[in-house]
Amino acid sequence: MTTPKVLISDALSEAAVQIFKDRGIEVDFQPSLGKDKDKLAEIIGNYDGLAIRSATKVTAKILENATRLKVVGRAGIGVDNVEIPAATSRGVIVMNTPFGNSITTAEHAIAMMMALARQIPEADRSTQAGKWEKNKFMGVELTAKTLGIIGCGNIGSIVADRAVGLKMRVIAFDPYLSDERAVALGVHKVELEDLLRRADFITLHTPLTDKTRNILDASAIAKCKKGVRIINCARGGLVDEAALAEAIKSGHVAGAAFDVFVEEPATANPLFGLPNVICTPHLGASTTEAQENVALQVAEQMSDYLLQGAITNAVNFPSISAEEAPRIKPFVTLAEKLGSFLGQLTEAAIKGIRIEYEGEVGKLNTRAINAAAITGVLRPFMPEINMVNAAAIAKEKGITIEEVKSSHEGDYESLIRIVVEAEDMARHAAGTVLQDGKPRMVEIRWIDMDAEFAPHMIYIRNDDKPGFIGRFGTLLGEAGVNVATFNLGRDQAGGNAICLVAVDEAVSDDLLRAIEKIPHVKRARRLKF
Ligand SMILES: NC(=O)C1=CN([C@@H]2O[C@H](COP(=O)(O)OP(=O)(O)OC[C@H]3O[C@@H](n4cnc5c(N)ncnc54)[C@H](O)[C@@H]3O)[C@@H](O)[C@H]2O)C=CC1
């Protein structure tokens, strides 16, 4: 394996650099590169991994040049600066660090709320200007005030916990917050309208999605209690900035504290310059502790993936632990090759793929193995498919995917059988991985086999009649094709037979046609693995 190479294109803590080096990964640390998209596009093709914060925009265009890229690691939570569908379709795993900066960000929201309640930034400016305006800065107390949390996930829950400690009444709107969790947090679960009507302070902690974009628009803001203060340390775009600016000017909203903006970097914004508006430049995650956490975590996760195939916190692929990865890997290879065998033999439209697991393999995490099987089956039709996008592509094409596990103990400790239901017929093949770690095909159309996969193979279906092998061997010899391995199987003497031959080079169309003309041959196909 060649040494993987990682580019860090944002200002990550240098702790990440050390981790990559310690794990034997080559690393280029270019903390300002993310802002230079042309340069990034120019050099991204040299790297297997890209570690980022929020400044680097991983667009479809950048990904087009990322011919070697296997993983993008976001040292932080939000992955809205990565075009996930484009990464997925290129087979690039996108991972984040969902917890490393949550406390820090929650603390920033609390700090913003306190600063807002007591107008600290403005009082500071006035005092340092020598004005001593003691009567100008009348604040509000937090105790017994109602804090409305929109989005009560990791960060929202920490905010709730701190606010309860400040003796606030905490209400939350989050469709995914369970009643039990709300009780455990000391939070009252409410509908959005109720929250707007009751809250003295509103803090947002949802991701930016089609459902949350402008969740506080002009009409929502109008429903808020007069004098409400609004804090956004989640994502720009959750609040309609222009509508909020109007509501502040009219006095309906008493103040706002924003860390995130629709346009970032924010150099001009409707909120700038308004009274009791506090702005920070997306500092939510900016503490030494949080940055160290996320940098270490992302570097470990990326290294685990590049070196061992372990997947943690990927937003576009199921997790595979470092312990599981080496056990799963040979079965991933087997499933992809078995799937590829069936896919190459299928010409009619595929309606469904069933993956059957027998024995020990069924106890493993089979999601990656399923993805490999789907990839193998569909690649002859869709060359762009990969393990990351396979399930999504199958769904999009209306191909049903079924997984069946049985503890049935057959001849093998582990067996994977793939059944491809196509419009003409169902095709099936099964395989196993023996002690040598190599995948083997052990059954085709219910006929026992024992064939290793080779880069070039010929598959022949024939009647089990004398004379076939001699004629076939002669044809190959006359064409100068060298046979590496030769495997035969039949359901009964004189019945249906299958022949799988590994050859040193791809056979020509003419040779295939000649093979098909041998008496009793029903089908001959060239296979590539
Ligand atoms: N300012 C900064 O520097 C930082 C900002 N963030 C942002 O904070 C946000 C929240 O992060 P986490 O708490 O870690 O995420 P999370 O996924 O743990 O929580 C988000 C919560 O929002 C809820 N939600 C989703 N759609 C909703 C809707 N339509 N209405 C109400 N609730 C909804 C979800 O159910 C979930 O509980 C993310 O957007 C993240 O990018 C995170 C870290 C730093």
Ligand SMILES: O=C(O)CCC(=O)C(=O)O
């Ligand atoms: O890396 C940063 O400073 C931004 C953090 C952030 O917004 C996130 O983790 O979602």
